[in-house]
Amino acid sequence: MRHQHRADAIVRAVVALAAGVLYQYAFAPYLIWPLTLPAMALIAWAVLGRGFWFGALCGALFGAGFWSGHIMWLTEYLGAVPWIALSGAMTFFCAFGCALGGYLTRRRLVRQTHPALIALIWAVVWTAREAVFSRMPYGGFAWGEAAHSQSNAPTIGLSSWVGLAGLSLALVFVSTLPVTWMLSRRPVRRPLVVGMALLVLGMLVPAWGAIVPSQGSVRIAAVQGNANAGLFSNAQPGEILANHLAAAREIMHDDFDVMVWPENAVDLDVLRSRQAHAEIEAFVNEMGRPLVLGSVTKRGDDFFNSVVLWLPKGMSAPTGLTDGGVDTAADSVVLGVDPTTTSGGPVQIYDKKHPVPFAEYMPDRWLFHPIAPDLVDLVPRGYTFGQRTGNFQIPTGDDAINAGVLICFETGDTDLIHAAVAGGAQLLLAPTNNADFGRTPESAQQMAIARANAVASARSLVNISTVSSSAVIAPDGRFMDRLPDFEPGAMVQNVPLQRSLAPSFFAGPVITWGSVAATVLLLVGEVVTRRRDRRLRQQVTARSGLI
Known part of the structure; x- marks a missing residue:
């Protein structure tokens, strides 16, 4: 027995x-x-x-x-x-x-x-x-x-x-x-x-x-710069920005309402760097439409993994948007930005609310440093947890759309997605940077998670990466467009908008x-x-x- x-x-x-x-x-x-x-x-x-x-x-x-x-x-x-x-x-x-x-x-x-x-x-x-x-x-x-x-x-x-x-x-x-x-x-x-x-x-x-009809659409251009934006990148300062500017200029005069760049697409602090500010300002003003871009930003002593909504001159942000806009601490060193105006420049910022532990910040450094000091030292500073709303009000002609912003792994955070939809998001924007994982299955797994959450939330989702698994996903999970991995390129699509709440909400x-x-x-x-x-x-x- x-x-x-x-x-x-x-x-x-x-x-x-x-x-x-x-x-x-x-x-x-x-x-x-x-x-x-x-x-x-x-x-x-x-x-x-x-x-x-x-x-x-x-x-x-x-x-x-x-x-x-x-x-x-x-x-x-x-x-x-x-x-x-x-x-x-x-x-x-x-x-x-x-x-x-x-x-x-x-x-x-x-x-x-x-x-x-x-x-x-x-x-x-x-x-x-x-x-x-x-x-x-x-x-x-x-x-x-x-x-x-x-x-x-x-x-x-x-x-x-x-x-x-x-x-x-x-x-x-x-x-x-x-x-x-x-x-x-x-x-x-x-x-x-x-x-x-x-x-x-x-x-x-x-x-x-x-089964629920969309309530309008917005034409989105999403740009993949194929930039080496990983943790161990040897790129020169401004090189990643240059890659995305080059890919974006190929379509900047096409017919679309807003352009979206990946997480870390600007490798200089776009709020503090004179070079980055001048290049983005010139590009957006020539394009004449809003740009959503990813950049590491610093305000006071805090670093943030941020996504910024940048408007061209002559385009007014929705009423009240400046209340959640640029911080005064950063404005003092940014050329040409007046935080009291609603005409042009960076008008809204989302700071990543869920930084990745052991990569974007080091929890309990006192505990883990004696165990693996070389690895812990790879994260010399940590990103501060964001507190700002993830709902961008993006002007599109005579109207504005409400876009929920998720950065990288946040596409798997159902609580953040629920909050974005509760905040009125009509679609989801997911700038991401998969360069750290090369040609491994990581980006495909992240794409699958984003696709599942697009269906669950009944929202279109634009997943735009620096290097791979960039796609526009419809609310029913269909791929509306995809870009080849590790090639510069852009997608321009009419993306369905949705205001109704799915039963899953x-x-x-x-x-x-x-x-x-x-x-x-x-x-x-x-x-x-x-x-x-x-x-x-x-x-x-x-x-x-x-x-």
């Missing part, structure tokens, strides 16, 4: 590892989205009913199999240490979630709880784990979520009704149904049929952006935080029930001893 238990444990552990390896092929750059279903089914079979510690072991094996391959791009320039650290942390979080799943389902399987309820509990715990660890610690890492694997799948439309968290929950639930029936020693034919029916139904649900946060609350309540209830049962057993044992 002991040998059978040991053999069963080994088989489950191997299956958990294989499931993690399989799972990564559902994501970019492979995008074999159906593989999410068997991967979820296999890890559920390995974990459910096996208790806390064995669940943790299987979760760790699954996480190692998935994360070690999924984020291998971290080694491109930084070597093995950051890759080991991040994949190790994400593996730990995965192990913790699977441990909770094993713990919460052990007694329920023994007591023949309905298999559908067990599958739902597992799906809720999985979704809660994704929700929590995409936000913490240090702002989390919103990567590798089940819903992200569906960016090119017919199921992605469901996310505009229930949010990405709801889509993750649905995928895990459907995948787990036949597993829980099998573990309960019941025929699996019915749950297989039900699961397939639910999957087909999910595939037939249209995206909100596909309301359902997404409810499912996200509802899954977290439900997991906590299930855990508390399980602990209380086990203590009560233990106390009852002790009382029965004491009474039988007296007899």
